Amino acid sequence: xxxxxxxxxxxxxxxxxxxxxxxxxxxxxxxxxxxxxxxxxxxxxxxxxxxxxxxxxxxxxxxxxxxxxxxxxxxxxxxxxxxxxxxxxxxxxxxxxxxxxxxxxxxxxxxxxxxxxxxxxxxxxxxxxxxxxxxxxxxxxxxxxxxxxxxxxxxxxxxxxxxxxxxxxxxxxxxxxxxxxxxxxxxxxxxxxxxxxxxxxxxxxxxxxxxxxxxxxxxxxxxxxxxxxxxxxxxxxxxxxxxxxxxxxxxxxxxxxxxxxxxxxxxxxxxxxxxxxxxxxxxxxxxxxxxxxxxxxxxxxxxxxxxxxxxxxxxxxxxxxxxxxxxxxxxxxxxxxxxxxxxxxxxxxxxxxxxxxxxxxxxxxxxxxxxxxxxxxxxxxxxxxxxxxxxxxxxxxxxxxxxxxxxxxxxxxxxxxxxxxxxxxxxxxxxxxxxxxxxxxxxxxxxxxxxxxxxxxxxxxxxxxxxxxxxxxxxxxxxxxxxxxxxxxxxxxxxxxxxxxxxxxxxxxxxxxxxxxxxxxxxxxxxxxxxxxxxxxxxxxxxxxxxxxxxxxxxxxxxxxxxxxxxxxxxxxxxxxxxxxxxxxxxxxxx
Ligand SMILES: *[C@@H]1O[C@H](CO)[C@@H](O)[C@H](O)[C@H]1NC(C)=O
Ligand SMILES: *[C@@H]1O[C@H](CO)[C@@H](O)[C@H](O)[C@H]1NC(C)=O
Ligand SMILES: *[C@@H]1O[C@H](CO)[C@@H](O)[C@H](O)[C@H]1NC(C)=O
Ligand SMILES: *[C@@H]1O[C@H](CO)[C@@H](O)[C@H](O)[C@H]1NC(C)=O
Ligand SMILES: *[C@@H]1O[C@H](CO)[C@@H](O)[C@H](O)[C@H]1NC(C)=O
Numbered sequence: 001x002x003x004x005x006x007x008x009x010x011x012x013x014x015x016x017x018x019x020x021x022x023x024x025x026x027x028x029x030x031x032x033x034x035x036x037x038x039x040x041x042x043x044x045x046x047x048x049x050x051x052x053x054x055x056x057x058x059x060x061x062x063x064x065x066x067x068x069x070x071x072x073x074x075x076x077x078x079x080x081x082x083x084x085x086x087x088x089x090x091x092x093x094x095x096x097x098x099x100x101x102x103x104x105x106x107x108x109x110x111x112x113x114x115x116x117x118x119x120x121x122x123x124x125x126x127x128x129x130x131x132x133x134x135x136x137x138x139x140x141x142x143x144x145x146x147x148x149x150x151x152x153x154x155x156x157x158x159x160x161x162x163x164x165x166x167x168x169x170x171x172x173x174x175x176x177x178x179x180x181x182x183x184x185x186x187x188x189x190x191x192x193x194x195x196x197x198x199x200x201x202x203x204x205x206x207x208x209x210x211x212x213x214x215x216x217x218x219x220x221x222x223x224x225x226x227x228x229x230x231x232x233x234x235x236x237x238x239x240x241x242x243x244x245x246x247x248x249x250x251x252x253x254x255x256x257x258x259x260x261x262x263x264x265x266x267x268x269x270x271x272x273x274x275x276x277x278x279x280x281x282x283x284x285x286x287x288x289x290x291x292x293x294x295x296x297x298x299x300x301x302x303x304x305x306x307x308x309x310x311x312x313x314x315x316x317x318x319x320x321x322x323x324x325x326x327x328x329x330x331x332x333x334x335x336x337x338x339x340x341x342x343x344x345x346x347x348x349x350x351x352x353x354x355x356x357x358x359x360x361x362x363x364x365x366x367x368x369x370x371x372x373x374x375x376x377x378x379x380x381x382x383x384x385x386x387x388x389x390x391x392x393x394x395x396x397x398x399x400x401x402x403x404x405x406x407x408x409x410x411x412x413x414x415x416x417x418x419x420x421x422x423x424x425x426x427x428x429x430x431x432x433x434x435x436x437x438x439x440x441x442x443x444x445x446x447x448x449x450x451x452x453x454x455x456x457x458x459x460x461x462x463x464x465x466x467x468x469x470x471x472x473x474x475x476x477x478x479x480x481x482x483x484x485x486x487x488x489x490x491x492x493x494x495x496x497x498x499x500x501x502x503x504x505x506x507x508x509x510x511x512x513x514x515x516x517x518x519x520x521x522x523x524x525x526x527x528x529x530x531x532x533x534x535x536x537x538x539x540x541x542x543x544x545x546x547x548x549x550x551x552x553x554x555x556x557x558x559x560x561x562x563x564x565x566x567x568x569x570x571x572x573x574x575x576x577x578x579x580x581x582x583x584x585x586x587x588x589x590x591x
Pocket of ligand 1: 085
């Protein structure tokens with residue numbers, strides 16, 4: 001789910017954790033994240049900008065004033081004859097530029113261009129600030145004439161002379177975008193963000209370009225043949241308690257009664273981790289027997305794998321068929337309704353998902369899981385009070401439900417953080433710890449409690465727990481990657497350890513997208529943008545579903561563009577990463 005939602009959850013923690021820079025960083029994450037839907041690129045970019053701003057703050061404000069006032073300096077007495085001559089040429093050039101400006105104002109663009117050209121010719125080479133301004137002005141005139149190639153040419157000259165010429169970089173970005181040079185446009189928008197912080201206008205512009213680039217890239221990709229990872233399938237299905245498609249007595253009965261049926265073969269494929277074969281086997285089952293006693297189970301199995309494979313429209317069609325069938329049992333109906341809402345979240349139709357959850361709660365007032373699922377979504381949407389009510393009701397229905405307990409504590413900690421009530425946060429955290437002995441082998445618990453500590457700036461605690469969980473739940477790539485993420489810092493020995501952990505995690509599951517993308521962020525932090533991009537390319541090849549593909553493709557381009565922008569501005573960012581950045585989704589693939 002929902003990297004989209006992950007952004008929401010993540011940004012809430014950073015925006016509520018502190019005032020000052022971290023707070024505005026959080027806000028920027030929200031904006032950029034929501035608009036672009038590319039949380040990790042956002043984290044990287046926002047972080048870099050944050051650092052950049054800190055460094056800039058140290059420098060004098062004088063440097064911000066872009067141009068000296070040339071007219072004033074011309075009138076000064078001069079010591080050397082050369083300088084005197086230079087100045088007089090400069091004076092003439094500036095007069096020509098002013099003339100150009102008048103023509104420009106009168107919309108006489110050709111005459112303006114002529115004047116700027118003469119200004120450029122006469123302007124001394126060492127007056128770089130002025131020269132770049134003349135080029136930029138001429139570019140503006142070309143832009144009015146819609147000669148975008150020349151706009152880019154003149155802007156490039158101006159930028160060469162003055163690397164931080166925001167107005168001009170923006171102009172080139174616009175022109176590049178207009179003629180379809182999206183990579184240059186994105187590089188320029190990224191540069192502007194670094195120089196001038198994240199203004200909404202830049203973000204919107206970058207978002208549009210990023211979407212265009214990602215779409216174009218996706219058209220070049222062959223249809224995915226990636227197999228779903230076993231880990232992913234199990235974790236995802238585990239989100240739905242008592243999933244009827246995992247009902248062992250049903251599967252045993254099926255294998256006994258109809259061992260040669262397509263449905264039995266679909267379950268065979270399930271056992272052998274050939275997950276992508278399942279939908280077509282289910283289709284065979286539905287087409288071969290008009291009156292299969294297992295029609296609804298078959299539809300549910302097919303719909304569930306469509307959901308996991310990212311074929312949301314197909315999944316929804318199957319779920320609707322089941323829900324409209326009067327024969328559907330209560331258990332099948334409940335599970336289908338939850339998966340249907342989940343599908344809506346994947347499609348980013350949050351309104352639709354909430355509507356389905358509301359319906360599900362209304363139809364099954366005595367079931368715990370609809371409340372838990374709806375509460376989780378409300379937590380992610382920062383609607384903490386309503387989430388709280390859902391968890392309380394879920395626990396009233398089923399007082400021992402662990403998931404409801406964990407989720408309530410996560411939500412409690414978030415309420416505490418939001419209200420700046422440290423006692424409430426501490427209470428939630430220590431209640432969480434009380435489950436340790438009974439839940440220490442539960443990956444869901446492990447990820448929930450560590451994320452909760454991380455959300456509340458308790459990295460030391462999170463690391464201590466991760467060390468323990470890694471011994472109790474060995475060979476789990478997410479735990480290793482999460483630890484690596486926590487270790488990232490300014491300390492190079494910790495970074496070496498982090499890199500080792502990422503590599504170990506990828507040895508266990510070479511095609512785990514979560515780990516690949518986290519490692520990519522780590523590489524970004526080390527200024528290794530090409531390697532980061534390569535990791536995103538790997539992630540693209542093992543992902544399914546248009547939404548994620550779009551997201552990774554956008555990240556790939558965002559990172560490459562940022563890499564180029566950073567090189568261009570000669571920025572340097574040693575390791576370290578902001579709190580709450582790049583945490584994996586402790587909810588697994590689905591809510
Ligand atoms: C250049 O300098 C000379 C004397 O050094 C002065 O007479 C002349 O006016 C100067 N020219 C300009 C344009 O300032
Ligand atoms: C990656 O691994 C973690 C846990 O090991 C799992 O929760 C997650 O779903 C995996 N992701 C994929 C895409 O396989
Ligand atoms: C599991 O399957 C059996 C046999 O089909 C059925 O009687 C039982 O109700 C199912 N249990 C659940 C939880 O769906
Ligand atoms: C919480 O949800 C209610 C309705 O469901 C809505 O009116 C309210 O604005 C939401 N609050 C927040 C903070 O989103
Ligand atoms: C990480 O860095 C801290 C100091 O910043 C150090 O005490 C610790 O030993 C390092 N951990 C590893 C695994 O290198």
